[in-house]
Amino acid sequence: MAAAIGIKGHCAQCDMTFELKPWQLNAIAVDIPFDCTYCHCGLQLCCHKQLRQFRALDQWALVRPSMIMLTCATLVVALVAEWLGLLSMIAQFNLSLATVLIHFLVVRYARHRQRMTLELQVISPLPVEQLARIACARLSQQ
Template identity: 45%
Template sequence: MTATSPGITGQCVHCQVTLMLKPWQLNAMAINEAFTCHHCQKSLQISGPAELKRLKALDSLTLLRASLRVMIASALLVALVMEWLGLLTGIEQLNVSLLALFIYFVAMRYARQRQHLKLVLQAAKAHA
């Protein structure tokens, strides 16, 4: 079984096949190295700086899940302490908790949606 990055695809300019890109192919694109299409066996690379920027923008989403979990745990803990101190009622604490969970799920949906992208691949230039 091979591991793939969910939602990141590329289209081969030679055979027009849409490829599910593997992690090693994404790494090759990130360092501007060519790789071969598994369908037509021709060399491919990322098409330009705009596509490379789109690929590298995914790095900013990698720590989102962990930071959101810390934020949610902090919000729930603060709401619980405020209820213990009498600053919030039980219903208000429940509302704060539900709002924090809602924010978490909306942010994760946005992040998953951003990870689905289709990169345009071009024919690799010959190295001298």
């Protein structure tokens, strides 16, 4: 999830906002609670709307590389069309300028959609007996 840079978490307990680390993003993705870096209480994403937005980040991961490929292909086609005489130099310049402008607008919109602040809710700690049962169950599965 390297494309998800810029995701922040807001702790409901200590009211602090902090940048989420990759292991915290993975914990949110697989619905496992993790500790707040400030107050050390257990946090978990409970809002279904934010969870859907978080899981939809994978759709935006390939926008930048695909826009680079599309922009390069369009610039090459415009250059070849101008070289063959199908476009004038001014038309080729205008097409290239419009292509680069569209490229930057789409990449900026994708980055805007990737930046979010997740409202993390405090969860009650599990009793030691439940944690021991969960650990035994996970170890027996392996």
